[in-house]
Amino acid sequence: MKELLSNVWVKRAVGVFNLVYFAVICMLTGATFLYDLEFTEGQEQSFFTLYVAASVIFLVLMIYSRDVIVTKIMSMVLPLVVFLLMLFNMYDWILIIPPLVMALVMFFVAGTHETAKVVMGTIYLLMYVLGLVVFFVFRLLFGGTSTYTELNANLDRNSDVYKFYSSEFTKICDVTRDDNVLSPNGKYRIIIYDVQNSDKGGVNICVVPHGQDKELRFFTLKQKGIKKTISNKGIRGVVPDVGWSVDEDGTLVVLYRLSPTSEQKKTSVTVMPDKQYLEFLGIR
Known part of the structure; x- marks a missing residue:
């Protein structure tokens, strides 16, 4: 079992499989940009349980394959997708928190070069801070308090x-x-x-x-x-x-x-x- 888990091709296969989670978050982001998401009555708890469980499972898989190039790329791109998800679903924490935690953990855990982490980390920090400020200013100017x-x-x-x-x-x-x-x-x-x-x-x-x-x-x-x-x-x-x-x-x-x-x-x-x-x- 130890030899199997340490096999580079197994890790690469897991890294490719992790694209499923990334694709789901991307689709969810795109869907909530075009549509309003309203939970079916009585289904919020079930969705949240499944959503968190899937996020934890894929987090473990991503940590396992953290040195695979596919996982490294996802760890660099996922914070951007989660930022957009946050903008489109502000205050809907059920949708935001699991992938946000995933993005933060993987950004630091992935085996990406430290220079890339410093550069992208600085960009994302500015994007989150300034982006949210601009977002709330626009909401105040165009949306008012209605x-x-x-x-x-x-x-x-x-x-x-x-x-x-x-x-x-x-x-x-x-x-x-x-x-x-x-x-x-x-x-x-x-x-x-x-x-x-x-x-x-x-x-x-x-x-x-x-x-x-x-x-x-x-x-x-x-x-x-x-x-x-x-x-x-x-x-x-x-x-x-x-x-x-x-x-x-x-x-x-x-x-x-x-x-x-x-x-x-x-x-x-x-x-x-x-x-x-x-x-x-x-x-x-």
């Missing part, structure tokens, strides 16, 4: 938003049912957002694509960055009436009434805006 919460039947009963709308929750469930918010052609969905900010807040009515989400075992990747704002004049605490209609010329329109006493308005939905890839910076 917090958007989707109003629907799945609203967290323990949240402050639910308490604020508790008397309107029955109406929220009625207005946001699928047969009311889905467009006749099934391509679009109306979403109502509660907006909390430093002012009095508000309610936004938006239209997003429907049917572009990707449902997986532990989570759903929800399309993001494509959103047409129908109205941002709603009164916080008042659930608007919304629905779909089709004009005589076949144009889809959203019908909405911001309050029981206001007049009904309509907005056509013909073309959706281009995808906003920088939404993770707070740019909407």
Whole structure:
């Protein structure tokens, strides 16, 4: 067994196998750049357990093959991938911590030349520090302090938003049912957002694509960055009436009434805006 484990070809094979973990982290980073990741109810613990277990196993394998060229290269590149993963999923520590620990340990443990470690370590230190500063500055400038919460039947009963709308929750469930918010052609969905900010807040009515989400075992990747704002004049605490209609010329329109006493308005939905890839910076 000792001879087998010390065999250079076994170590090289393990080094190549470690690419599986690197590929998964890269795919997860790319997926969360394009989509919002929402865990399936009750699956967070299972995912975290599997995620940590896989990270520990691959960490052991990478330490074993630390002198293999493939592992050396991964140890130099993984911190960059994890940095991007952190930017796209800020505060979602379940996704960030395991690969971050992996990247830190392997950067120092891998048999890479010390000069390369010093140079790349300096670059990554500056990138993490300055990059995060720039990230939060952009979030502050473009995202402000507004917090958007989707109003629907799945609203967290323990949240402050639910308490604020508790008397309107029955109406929220009625207005946001699928047969009311889905467009006749099934391509679009109306979403109502509660907006909390430093002012009095508000309610936004938006239209997003429907049917572009990707449902997986532990989570759903929800399309993001494509959103047409129908109205941002709603009164916080008042659930608007919304629905779909089709004009005589076949144009889809959203019908909405911001309050029981206001007049009904309509907005056509013909073309959706281009995808906003920088939404993770707070740019909407």
